Amino acid sequence: MAKSEKYAVGVDLGGTNIKVGIVSESGRIISKTSVKTEAMSGPKVVIKNIKKGINEILKNNKRKISGIGIGAPGIVSTKKGTVQNPPNLPGWDEIELGAIIKKEFGLKVNVENDANAAAIGELIFGAGKKFESFVMVTLGTGVGGGIVFNHKIFRGEIGGAGEIGHVCIDPNGPRCNCGSTGCIEAYAGNHYIKESVKKDLHNHPSSKIWELIENDLEKVSPRVIQMAAELGDVYAKEFIHDLGIKLGVAFTSISNVLDISTFIIGGGVAGFGSPLFTTIKSTMVSRVLTPLKHRIKIVPAKLKNEAGILGASALVFYNT
Amino acid sequence: MAKSEKYAVGVDLGGTNIKVGIVSESGRIISKTSVKTEAMSGPKVVIKNIKKGINEILKNNKRKISGIGIGAPGIVSTKKGTVQNPPNLPGWDEIELGAIIKKEFGLKVNVENDANAAAIGELIFGAGKKFESFVMVTLGTGVGGGIVFNHKIFRGEIGGAGEIGHVCIDPNGPRCNCGSTGCIEAYAGNHYIKESVKKDLHNHPSSKIWELIENDLEKVSPRVIQMAAELGDVYAKEFIHDLGIKLGVAFTSISNVLDISTFIIGGGVAGFGSPLFTTIKSTMVSRVLTPLKHRIKIVPAKLKNEAGILGASALVFYNT
Numbered sequence: 001m002a003k004s005e006k007y008a009v010g011v012d013l014g015g016t017n018i019k020v021g022i023v024s025e026s027g028r029i030i031s032k033t034s035v036k037t038e039a040m041s042g043p044k045v046v047i048k049n050i051k052k053g054i055n056e057i058l059k060n061n062k063r064k065i066s067g068i069g070i071g072a073p074g075i076v077s078t079k080k081g082t083v084q085n086p087p088n089l090p091g092w093d094e095i096e097l098g099a100i101i102k103k104e105f106g107l108k109v110n111v112e113n114d115a116n117a118a119a120i121g122e123l124i125f126g127a128g129k130k131f132e133s134f135v136m137v138t139l140g141t142g143v144g145g146g147i148v149f150n151h152k153i154f155r156g157e158i159g160g161a162g163e164i165g166h167v168c169i170d171p172n173g174p175r176c177n178c179g180s181t182g183c184i185e186a187y188a189g190n191h192y193i194k195e196s197v198k199k200d201l202h203n204h205p206s207s208k209i210w211e212l213i214e215n216d217l218e219k220v221s222p223r224v225i226q227m228a229a230e231l232g233d234v235y236a237k238e239f240i241h242d243l244g245i246k247l248g249v250a251f252t253s254i255s256n257v258l259d260i261s262t263f264i265i266g267g268g269v270a271g272f273g274s275p276l277f278t279t280i281k282s283t284m285v286s287r288v289l290t291p292l293k294h295r296i297k298i299v300p301a302k303l304k305n306e307a308g309i310l311g312a313s314a315l316v317f318y319n320t
Numbered sequence: 321m322a323k324s325e326k327y328a329v330g331v332d333l334g335g336t337n338i339k340v341g342i343v344s345e346s347g348r349i350i351s352k353t354s355v356k357t358e359a360m361s362g363p364k365v366v367i368k369n370i371k372k373g374i375n376e377i378l379k380n381n382k383r384k385i386s387g388i389g390i391g392a393p394g395i396v397s398t399k400k401g402t403v404q405n406p407p408n409l410p411g412w413d414e415i416e417l418g419a420i421i422k423k424e425f426g427l428k429v430n431v432e433n434d435a436n437a438a439a440i441g442e443l444i445f446g447a448g449k450k451f452e453s454f455v456m457v458t459l460g461t462g463v464g465g466g467i468v469f470n471h472k473i474f475r476g477e478i479g480g481a482g483e484i485g486h487v488c489i490d491p492n493g494p495r496c497n498c499g500s501t502g503c504i505e506a507y508a509g510n511h512y513i514k515e516s517v518k519k520d521l522h523n524h525p526s527s528k529i530w531e532l533i534e535n536d537l538e539k540v541s542p543r544v545i546q547m548a549a550e551l552g553d554v555y556a557k558e559f560i561h562d563l564g565i566k567l568g569v570a571f572t573s574i575s576n577v578l579d580i581s582t583f584i585i586g587g588g589v590a591g592f593g594s595p596l597f598t599t600i601k602s603t604m605v606s607r608v609l610t611p612l613k614h615r616i617k618i619v620p621a622k623l624k625n626e627a628g629i630l631g632a633s634a635l636v637f638y639n640t
Binding site: 075084085132133145147149154155156157158159160161162163164166167168169170171178179180181245246249250252253254256257258259260261286287288289290291292295 | 469478483489498565607
């Protein structure tokens with residue numbers, strides 16, 4: 001197989017780093033590199049850095065490359081290869097990233113929203129292989145989402161679909177980064193989890209978290225909460241349980257609207273693992289409409305650290 | 321046009337009545353009738369009544385009929401023509417309604433979920449003509465929904481998609497008929513509106529509603545609230561405003577997930593009209609993600625009393 005296998009370049013355009021890799025058609029990472037995004041210097045510099053990363057990875061490559069896949073934040077037109085208003089990349093308006101990279105390297109270029117690329121990655125290489133339809137959830141800095149329906153990404157009117165982080169579970173809830181209130185991201189985003197525990201920990205003086213953070217609240221992180229929970233800490237366990245309920249409430253709304261029953265969950269916060277997943281599932285089963293109840297599946301994502309590169313390269317092999 | 325125009329039979333299978341009509345390809349109702357559903361007598365009797373209604377309408381018909389369209393509650397497989405567990409029709413499990421009616425009348429039969437049929441009706445004959453994608457909302461006994469994306473119904477895994485009445489806006493909210501809590505239907509469904517006003521009206525002794533209902537709380541209805549609001553009643557106006565906010569919160573979640581920006585709103589409660597629509601829109605514009613803000617449209621449905629018959633007949637002319 002190895003001889004006839006195809007290869008692609010996958011580019012994961014993040015707000016801090018641009019990760020670039022050469023990936024085989026079967027999802028094997030051959031080589032990878034990372035360059036700084038320098039987002040604050042504006043699109044010209046960012047594009048220069050994308051080119052730099054791709055050049056670096058192609059320098060010693062002898063394999064035939066089928067194309068370049070790019071996962072980018074913001075509204076992406078997959079047809080036009082444009083990236084519009086990416087939240088963490090100032091000054092972009094609308095940029096023809098696909099055409100620019102194609103011109104530079106003379107290769108086919110597929111651009112896709114990063115959350116959708118993650119969903120396609122799971123669909124082609126990961127936990128989504130055996131499902132025709134699922135909602136991909138990335139619990140990280142934000143709560144990202146991608147909707148796969150009948151093996152295709154559901155994109156909506158202008159490519160903005162899948163923003164499941166901004167499903168509201170309480171209009172009187174906390175302020176969300178998007179400007180609204182009570183979005184599930186305002187409970188489950190990395191930053192909100194930290195802030196919530198930092199505020200609340202004083203009410204739990206015997207929590208094992210104190211020891212793990214050496215009494216320095218700045219060290220609170222989802223990882224620390226997870227460790228405390230694994231040590232049996234009641235507060236940490238309750239925090240994860242409560243988060244699972246909130247995510248279950250949001251996912252129930254999504255499931256009822258889409259009639260999609262499988263949720264694949266990745267990102268750092270998914271590290272809470274089985275206690276989180278079990279609560280999400282039991283919450284959903286108790287809340288969704290009857291025809292969905294026996295179908296609900298909560299599945300951990302398979303692609304971990306290289307999800308971005310893998311998802312981006314999958315765009316080349318699988319044109320949705 | 322009239323000479324070469326095509327005709328279909330539209331069947332609106334409701335929990336109380338079965339409405340049947342002959343409808344032209346352009347949405348003109350030629351004739352109509354209504355028979356009792358007798359839902360409690362089980363599927364055999366209901367099917368007999370459907371046949372009775374169709375026979376009645378075909379008795380004196382001389383036009384060539386292209387087919388029969390049926391809008392039915394519950395999970396409908398449009399491919400198989402089956403109707404599964406319709407909420408208001410006891411004892412149905414799964415019934416091959418399409419095949420049964422086709423066998424009886426020797427005509428092409430299209431079966432569709434009633435909320436989806438309403439969406440198709442608006443798409444073909446009504447307010448949806450000029451949109452490629454929209455969410456159809458029917459504010460009636462329940463809160464029904466149908467998702468039109470690129471001129472097609474989005475059906476989900478087994479045909480259950482579009483249950484927008486069961487988007488949760490507050491997990492600690494009132495009990496919903498579906499078994500969950502805080503669904504938008506538990507605020508905006510006809511019955512919930514009545515109960516809410518009946519409970520609350522004693523705190524508003526000067527409300528004009530008292531006069532309109534002649535002090536008989538059993539007479540509270542959306543129509544009465546609307547009349548009071550039109551007379552300038554502050555309580556009635558605030559009730560409608562508050563309902564608009566709640567609907568706006570639910571629709572925001574839907575819009576963020578689907579990236580669909582147009583909502584077409586029908587059903588009796590849509591009679592609240594402009595005050596309701598304005599509040600839904602302003603709530604959504606303030607809450608949706610930035611790329612959606614300038615695109616949000618709230619549009620009244622065009623098909624009124626005959627929406628069911630028209631939507632059902634549209635299934636014959638427009639096979640989604």
